[in-house]
Amino acid sequence: MTTLTAEHLVKNYHLRRGLRGGTLRAVDDVSFTLEPGRTVALVGQSGSGKSTIAKLLLQLERPTAGRILIDGEPVQRRGGGLSRYRRTVQMVFQDPFASLNPYHTVEHHLERPIRLHQPKLSRDEVHRRVLHLLERVRLTPTENVAARRPHQLSGGQRQRVAIARALAPGPGVLIADEPVSMLDVSIRLGVLNLLATLQREEDLGVLYITHDLATARHFADEILVMYRGRIVERGDADEVILRPRHEYTKTLAAAAPNPERRLSELRGG
């Protein structure tokens, strides 16, 4: 059970244009809370700062201002505290083709986090846990899958391996950055459905980063709309999508493919 809170996060990047410098404010005063069992979706177009937030939460970048709290405590930036933090906050990346090492088997990918975070486990115990993880992401028969290398799996299966890997240390918060946008359309819902199920089982707090409003609405409880580093609208998922208030949310909603709109025109015309 972990609650992650971001308070007034700001991130500046320094730009260099020849001799002149400049500052780009990628994230500007962003606050939100990830609670156990709840999904928050972060939507916005490319360059709006969504992924910078993921980097800040994962401590791959340091915020220029603001703080990140875990269960009310400011996060540790080094040593044992950082290791604990990394165990608690895990990530699923967008591209399952790049995030798995083609050289190693599935077993190796899952074994590493288990060994790192629980160094005292015996070899048999680790193997059992690997199989259990595969079982949980529905990659059966598990022994067969564990011995495979990434190229012997489809994109959706690879992404499920990535999800299993993120679950391996037993995290409390999962950050999923466009977890299904690289997958074939017919398996996207399956993977999201699986994520939602695992979330319920583990009582995870999930940050779902996407530009797809439709899945954000169906998958998340709360939606934050980001534009140029700022959160311009936030609220209950249905509320934000069906009754957008901010101009930018309206633009975003109008840009999403919506066959109903066209087809009603065809019917009428």
Next chain:
Amino acid sequence: MSGPRPAPPVRPVVSAPVLTIENFSVDYLVDPVVHAVRNVSLTLRRGEVLGLAGESGCGKSTLAYGIVRLLKPPAAIVSGRAVFHSREGIELDWNLLDAEELRATRWDKISMVFQGAMNSLNPVISIRDQLEDVFTTHRPEMGRRERRQRCADLLERVGVDPARLRAYPHELSGGMRQRVMIAMAMALEPQIMIMDEPTTALDVVVQREILREITRLRDELGFAVIFITHDLPLLLEISDRIAVMRAGEVVEFGDALSLYTDPQHDYTEQLLASFPSLTGERGSFVRGGMDERLLALDAVRLDDPNAGSTA
């Protein structure tokens, strides 16, 4: 849903075909032989947008490359033909053209926007030189001043500031590069444009702008478009007719409305069900408990452990 989207203009109902594809089959001559496209027959009418939907590996790109004879070995067209009907009433069988004729006809009659097109610009040549190259190759008689003017006009048409002619590809954003590619494909005013996932790498807002641009230009210039993507809702929105491909075959072919309201093939239904509606009923399919059927579509296959999908 209110949006700044203009209503699509009323189109002529049925017009003459501009491209006829008959019994088209493409094999990849590897061991074992892969039948990538099997007996596909389609007609493309003048001025229409034909959507080609399907998932990765279904043969949609192979078909598109096959039409313009851009396939390289081990791919081989094993049967069928693609016949182009020009505005003047001349029929052109692409299979019968020799290399020089093919070179002259491609881009002039049928142009393509390739998948990941924004990365197919040459990074060390300016936008202007790359655009002018089209004219120097296909319209050698054109004077320098006219050529420059045409290049500027083209960029303007796709909504890029003509001042950017001097830029190099890395100085432009992804959306702008994609527009440059579309401008390049329109340079010779071809009668057919084949677009292979032209907007997949772009975010929704830019995608919407480019789609609007394509539709507008289509209405203005009257070319026909073959639009290839896996994004069925997008196709339903922009195309007149849609062909759904699976494992090399066209499993369903019909106009957008009937395909959406009354899909005949199970696979079409499955594809349609893969897209949750933005504004409709909030379905239970994502959060309403584990639905093992969804993942059954992506089960691990034991018979061929080496079947590494490109998905």
